[in-house]
Amino acid sequence: MENLYDVIIIGGGPAGLTAGIYLSRSKIKTLLINEGIIGGQMSLTHEIANYPGIESISGYKLSVNMQKQAESFGCEIISNVKITGYNLKKDIKLITINGKGDYKSKAVIIASGGKSQELDVPGEKDFAGRGVSYCATCDGDFFQDKEIIVVGGGNSALEEAVALTQYASKVTVVHEFDYFQAHKYAVEQVTNHPKIDFILNSTVSGFYGSQSLEKVTVKNLKTGEETDKKIDGVFIFIGYVPQTEPFRKIVKLNKRNEIIVDDKMMTDISGVFAAGDCIAKRYRQITTAVSDGTKAALNAIEFIN
Amino acid sequence: MTLQTNLDHIETENQYNDILSNNENVMICCGRMGPMCVPVYADMEKLRDEYPHVKFYDMLFDIPDAQVIRNLPECLGFMGLPFTVYYKKGKVVKAASSIQMRDQITAILDEQFS
Numbered sequence: 001m002e003n004l005y006d007v008i009i010i011g012g013g014p015a016g017l018t019a020g021i022y023l024s025r026s027k028i029k030t031l032l033i034n035e036g037i038i039g040g041q042m043s044l045t046h047e048i049a050n051y052p053g054i055e056s057i058s059g060y061k062l063s064v065n066m067q068k069q070a071e072s073f074g075c076e077i078i079s080n081v082k083i084t085g086y087n088l089k090k091d092i093k094l095i096t097i098n099g100k101g102d103y104k105s106k107a108v109i110i111a112s113g114g115k116s117q118e119l120d121v122p123g124e125k126d127f128a129g130r131g132v133s134y135c136a137t138c139d140g141d142f143f144q145d146k147e148i149i150v151v152g153g154g155n156s157a158l159e160e161a162v163a164l165t166q167y168a169s170k171v172t173v174v175h176e177f178d179y180f181q182a183h184k185y186a187v188e189q190v191t192n193h194p195k196i197d198f199i200l201n202s203t204v205s206g207f208y209g210s211q212s213l214e215k216v217t218v219k220n221l222k223t224g225e226e227t228d229k230k231i232d233g234v235f236i237f238i239g240y241v242p243q244t245e246p247f248r249k250i251v252k253l254n255k256r257n258e259i260i261v262d263d264k265m266m267t268d269i270s271g272v273f274a275a276g277d278c279i280a281k282r283y284r285q286i287t288t289a290v291s292d293g294t295k296a297a298l299n300a301i302e303f304i305n
Numbered sequence: 306m307t308l309q310t311n312l313d314h315i316e317t318e319n320q321y322n323d324i325l326s327n328n329e330n331v332m333i334c335c336g337r338m339g340p341m342c343v344p345v346y347a348d349m350e351k352l353r354d355e356y357p358h359v360k361f362y363d364m365l366f367d368i369p370d371a372q373v374i375r376n377l378p379e380c381l382g383f384m385g386l387p388f389t390v391y392y393k394k395g396k397v398v399k400a401a402s403s404i405q406m407r408d409q410i411t412a413i414l415d416e417q418f419s
């Protein structure tokens with residue numbers, strides 16, 4: 001039957017691509033469908049320095065390498081498309097891609113990861129791509145010798161703030177607390193950096209400009225006072241939310257909208273597995289996503305056999 | 306210098322002007338081989354067969370002649386790659402910055418060039 005696969009993987013981040021590598025290398029007919037950028041959040045990362053065996057690599061390069069590796073074993077990949085229908089409850093699972101039709105499989109691995117948390121304040125959406133960004137690697141060099149703000153105080157925010165100093169003349173980190181939720185090395189790097197300063201206990205509460213971003217309002221969360229700040233760009237790294245909206249009525253989620261899986265990475269639906277940042281777990285890293293993808297793939301092979 | 310895609314490339318301002326004067330419907334994606342750009346080129350490659358009445362081109366963002374796109378009034382304020390520009394009879398009818406999903410591209414192609 002046309003468009004019938006053994007396994008369909010939803011999502012092409014490190015979890016989905018790893019599952020693709022393991023499945024197709026085992027001669028399992030595999031299709032990976034990805035809505036956004038291949039590599040997911042990994043491809044937005046300026047430098048990855050904690051992937052074992054690779055001292056330093058750009059997230060984009062690692063994504064391309066993983067994609068090539070999956071394809072070299074025969075994994076089919078359809079990317080940058082929208083899935084409009086999921087029918088996962090029966091033995092044969094059915095997925096509909098907008099404009100491309102139906103795809104069927106015996107098992108499904110959901111690896112839909114997470115997406116940037118937005119501030120959800122006035123002007124943020126209007127200036128996306130015009131001064132507001134969620135990806136330092138992609139947009140950093142538009143801010144050569146310009147002043148920018150990085151919003152956030154976790155590892156990603158601090159590491160990307162340092163990366164952005166190679167372009168920007170000044171980086172101001174705006175963070176909601178008076179301490180950072182990051183590793184010691186990342187905190188030391190930003191606090192000792194001559195181009196970086198801080199506005200703590202604060203957040204950005206509005207974005208303003210005409211053609212592109214010109215200023216923001218910064219709100220002090222202790223006093224409620226709002227002040228205007230002229231700025232050329234704002235990079236937002238305030239965490240990630242699981243991309244599980246399409247699965248809300250299909251598989252069981254916890255209160256944080258993360259997919260609940262058992263020790264075989266299976267959801268509450270037989271033959272539907274999940275892996276990576278979209279599942280309920282504590283640590284969200286490329287290594288943990290890769291590990292989840294491996295386990296989901298091996299269990300899916302056992303399931304279909 | 307060109308991008309490593311299977312699209313037809315625009316390398317000079319003259320070539321750009323020729324293309325716009327000789328074709329009614331044109332889509333040009335001006336970018337790099339980066340995470341937000343590559344998916345758009347890949348979609349354009351696939352859309353060529355579905356939209357034979359549209360000409361699809363790319364242009365490397367960093368070559369000097371790409372100023373014809375970088376400096377378009379419609380791209381003023383764009384701070385995300387790629388810059389994707391749609392032309393009808395030589396005039397810009399739509400411009401977008403950063404990644405575009407296949408659906409977003411086809412919506413513009415259908416609206417502007419049907």
Ligand SMILES: Cc1cc2nc3c(=O)[nH]c(=O)nc-3n(C[C@H](O)[C@H](O)[C@H](O)COP(=O)(O)OP(=O)(O)OC[C@H]3O[C@@H](n4cnc5c(N)ncnc54)[C@H](O)[C@@H]3O)c2cc1C
Pocket residue numbers: 010011012013014015016033034035036037038039040041042044045046047048049050083111112113114115156160237243246275276277278284285286287289
């Ligand atoms: C700025 C930043 C820096 C980071 N730095 C590091 C680091 O240095 N080291 C490290 O180990 N980790 C880092 N991380 C975390 C790491 O990137 C993630 O933990 C990892 O990418 C999660 O992988 P994943 O495959 O589960 O999901 P994702 O990477 O989120 O990929 C999911 C993919 O699925 C697609 N998708 C979503 N929904 C659907 C759907 N319904 N249908 C089809 N496709 C869908 C998405 O578009 C995406 O391409 C960083 C993250 C960020 C944002």
